[in-house]
Each structure stands twice: as structure tokens, then as C-alpha cells.
Amino acid sequence: MTGRSTAVLPVFDAEATAALLPAAPLVDAVADAMRARRAGRLAAPERGVLPLPEGGRYLVMPAADEHLALTKSLTVHPGRAAHGLPTIQGQVLVADARDGRPLMLLDAPTLTARRTAAVTALGLRVLSTAPVRSVALLGTGAQALAHARVLAELGEVRALHVVGRTTAQADAFAERLAAELGSVELTAHGHLADALRTAQAVVTLTTSLRPVLPDQQPAGLLVVGVGAFTPQMAELPPALLRARRVVVDALDGARHEAGDLIQAAVVWSGVTELVDHLDARPEGGAAPVFKTVGHAAWDLAAAHVAQRMLTTS
CATH class of the missing domain: 3.30.1780.10 (ornithine cyclodeaminase, domain 1)
Structure with a gap:
């Protein structure tokens, strides 16, 4: 029975x-x-x-x-x-x-989208030498939506600059969230350079197979790579990764899934995990690149x- x-x-x-x-x-x-x-x-x-x-x-x-x-x-x-x-x-x-x-x-x-955005928010808080008030989001999909919502909800970021594949996509994204995000200033851009003009950090949220950022970025710009999650994908240019300190959320996953880092042939012995920085003062010099791949x-x-x-x- x-x-x-x-x-x-x-x-x-x-x-x-x-x-x-x-x-x-x-x-x-x-x-x-x-x-x-x-x-x-x-x-x-x-x-x-x-x-x-x-x-x-x-x-x-x-x-x-x-x-x-x-x-x-x-x-x-x-x-x-x-x-x-x-x-x-x-x-x-x-x-x-x-x-x-x-x-x-x-x-x-x-759950995945919100905890991924939370990891990004933690990286912005821990890895920047100054409070991050202006962020550029490169992408208009589900992860971009989650990042905009989580960053706005936390109240630390005051301005979000959104870049889509087309100006129409960026405009539609901004229009969808304008009322919801309240006091956060949300601006749509058709060109990445315009979005980065005043941003302190940029978060890439695409599934691109080739880099979506230029090789050279201002030294103070914190770069967060989120979208590329297979060895074949790469949002971040090799030259940028070789020039900056690289931090990941989970080293074991990054070794197998972070196409940006794999294709750039980064020296893994020099890559640190975000946990190593949670209780330390941010290092000086050029801002690091923070690459996330997720973890259970x-x-x-x-x-x-x-x-x-x-x-x-």
C-alpha cells in the first residue's frame, strides 16, 4: 500500500x-x-x-x-x-x-536573470574605486531588462544608458521601462560611443560571436561581460582583456564557458574570483574586467x- x-x-x-x-x-x-x-x-x-x-x-x-x-x-x-x-x-x-x-x-x-543582475551589481560595488552612478547596458533582451530593474531597485545607479542593435530597439526598451524605473534616468542610444561618454561602467548583455566593444576603453571604465556563455561567444576584445586585470564570478566555470577569456588566451593564474575582493579595498590603476558565467x-x-x-x- x-x-x-x-x-x-x-x-x-x-x-x-x-x-x-x-x-x-x-x-x-x-x-x-x-x-x-x-x-x-x-x-x-x-x-x-x-x-x-x-x-x-x-x-x-x-x-x-x-x-x-x-x-x-x-x-x-x-x-x-x-x-x-x-x-x-x-x-x-x-x-x-x-x-x-x-x-x-x-x-x-x-531567478537566473535576477541573480545574474545581482552578481553584476555586487561587482560594481566591490570593484569600483568610487560609487557607480552611471551604467551603460549593451543589449535589450531579458538580461538587460533584469539588470535595469535590479540596478534601479538598489538605488545606487542614477543613470542607465541603453544601446541596442538598432536605435528603434533601444527606444522601445527605454519606453517599456521609463515609467517602471522611477527616479533612474534612462536614455536610449543608437551608438555605443554616445552611451559610454558619461558611463562609469558598461555591461555587455549580448550573445555575440565577436567582440562588441572597441579594444581601447577609458582606464576608469569598469567593464562587465555577461552575455557570452559558450566558448564560441565573445563580447570582449582580446586586447582589452590582456590589458586589464580580469575578475570572474566562478573560475571553474569560466575556464570552460567564458568564450571571451578562452579566445583571448588569458593567463588563468592571474585571474581572480570576485570573492577575493569582497573584503578588500579596490585596487588602483585601470579598472578591471569582470566576467560572469553563473553558478548554481x-x-x-x-x-x-x-x-x-x-x-x-
């Missing part, structure tokens, strides 16, 4: 998942996860990847600490974007690590924020 549980697993769609992941605690949780990962207090093995039809991929990313365990599963079908359909779909199943009890099912694309540990950080939001509401 088989018993049946009567408990209903809470399922949160994209909007509800976003509401469970407020920006400020999410940034703090990511920093805590970086320290915990360095100290060996959480486990997050390399993600599993299976090929799917039409160039798709099925990704599985587990992570656990003494409190929570999760599995994020995602399907990625790049060809769907041409038909106006979502490229990424998936869920994050969160369980109690102590007894295995399922706790919630979160929307994976939303950052998903676990987001799950902790969502769990706390649920238990305190």
Missing part, C-alpha cells in the same frame, strides 16, 4: 518569483554564497548538459548546503527567438536539505532569499 502526500507544492510563475527576490537581500545573499562556496560550506557540482533537437540544450544544475537543496533544470532553444517564443524555459525545485521535503517551485529564467551556488543564494520572504510574509 502506497501512501500519498496531501501537501501542495507552491508553484511561482515569473512575476511571483521576481517578487520573492528583492534586489538588496539578493545581492547580500550572493556575497554570502561566494564566501560559503570558498569555505566549502555548500556543494554545487558542474552542471549537466544534454543535446536537444534543433540546437537546443537541456541543462541541470544542483546545489545544496545544510539548509536548502535545489535542482535547476533549463531548456535552451536559440531558434525560438526568431518566432517570438522564449529561448529559455525551466524550473527550480527547492527542498529542505534536512529532510528532503519539497518547499517550492520557482521560475528558472526569472548563486541559484542557491536566490532560493534562500525566496524562502526567507515566504517564511516572514
